[in-house]
Every structure is written in C-alpha cells, then in structure tokens.
Amino acid sequence: MLVDDDATDRELFGEALQGNRPACTLTEAGNGVAALDALRAATQLPHLIVLDLNMPVMDGRETLRALRAEPAWKHIPVCILSTSSAHFDVRNAYDDGANLFLVKPLDFRSLQELATCLLALFGKYSGTV
Template identity: 40%
Template sequence: MSIRHNIQAPFTIILADDDEDDRLLAQDAMEAAGSSYQCHTVSDGQELLDYLRCEGNYNNNTISELPSVILLDLNMPILDGRETLRLLKLDPYLANIPVIILSTSAAEEDINEGYALGASSYMVKPNDFDSLVDMMKCFNNYWFDCVSIPHTAANDEHK
C-alpha cells in the first residue's frame, strides 16, 4: 500500500454517503453554513479507503492531503460505515483522523456501537435543510474553531 499526500489547505473533510442526494444536500448545507474547508465525497466505505490509501480507482492519484475530519454514513453498500470505521482505526496511518458518524439512525445501539468502534462523534441527520445548515454551523464551530485536530504523517510515503 502506498499513501501519497501533501498537506496544503488548512482543513479538508471527506463525506462518505451512498445517497447522492444526501451528499449534495450536505454540501449545500456546508456552503450555506459558511464552511471554508474543502469537501471530497465518496459513495461507500471501500471507495473511502481506496481514496485515502491511493488504491483501486485512485491508484494513480495523489491526494492533496489526508482529511481533517471524515463524515461517515452507517448504512452503505459494499463496505458499510461500521466496518469502514473499524478498518480506519486499525490502520496506523489513518487511525488519528477524527470520524464523525452522520446517520439517519438515532437508535441507541447504533450510537453505542459507533462510539465503541472509535467514532469521535455521532450526529443524527435532521429532516429539513435549515436544521442541517444549523448542524453544519455547529460542526464547523466545534471541529474547526474549538478543538485541535491531530496532524497525520501526510507527507510520508507508506508501504
């Protein structure tokens, strides 16, 4: 495995969600919330891992940086959010990236399992756009204004 990264921008996020409408809605809400970070989207957990590791369809890519934060849906095809989170936390080069679950599920067992697998936070997707914008404002304020995000070994080549 080869991870090729070059840190340039202050903050980037990756949104992993299988629903294209949800991805577009979240990106619109981020923009409406005044987000100043770059957002890359993927449609499932395997694509997320491939993107971060520069494998599969991303084999010839060099991503500009490891993300500052990952927003991860739980219920996705191919590789769901739970298994993706488990694999992220097992990978020494990716384990320190904060992962926030962004799911429609408010079930206690999903919330508990998400934290047990290493999620940094769990957010339940609201039902309307204005609430989603408000959530993204809170997300921005907390993750990019209040906390210190770990730096990764993004400039190194890993095999």
C-alpha cells in the same frame, strides 16, 4: 470527507457546508471502499470524516473499524451521521472509535446548523473536511 451512498444527501451536505465556509474543500465517497481508496490516494488527509452507517459495498461500521485500524488515519475525527438513533448503533459506533454520533436532520435548515456546529468543533483551523 463525507461518506454516504445517497447522492442527494451528499449534495445537500455540500451546500450546507459551503454556506458556512465557501473555501472549505469537501471530498465525497459513496461507500467505505471508495472512502478508503480516496484516503490512500490523498495528498492531504481530511480533518474530519462524516460517515453514514447504512451503505452498500462497505458500510459505515466496517469503514470505521478500518479507519481506526490504520495508524495513518487513526487520528482523524469521525462523526457518524445516520438516520438511525438506535441505542445499539450509537453504542457500537462509540465502541468502534467514533468521536461523535448525530442523527441526520430532516430539513435543510437543521442540516446547515449541524454543518455550522461540525465546523466549529472540527474545522476551525482547517480548510479540508
């Protein structure tokens, strides 16, 4: 699952992911509220949530805390993917339960490499992200 308010970022991430594993299913949400609603309605939970920090309605920080507070979702790995590299954002994300914090790459090739790494780390045995 990719949670990001930027439609272009969601589209590019989807393309990078599909280039690595065409059969992988990507669920998208534009903010934390939409993500939590999608998780409540899901018949199969994602094997990884990639979460932006800065979003309207419910930002990534609030979303991460909500994910970690819910027993049914607590086990899902969460990777923060943000434009921020501020020390306090990184520290707070890990304190709130993030499994990984990455800075958004500036070019598509780097995004493809990032998607490859995420699939290697979290998607080896799954078809749902």
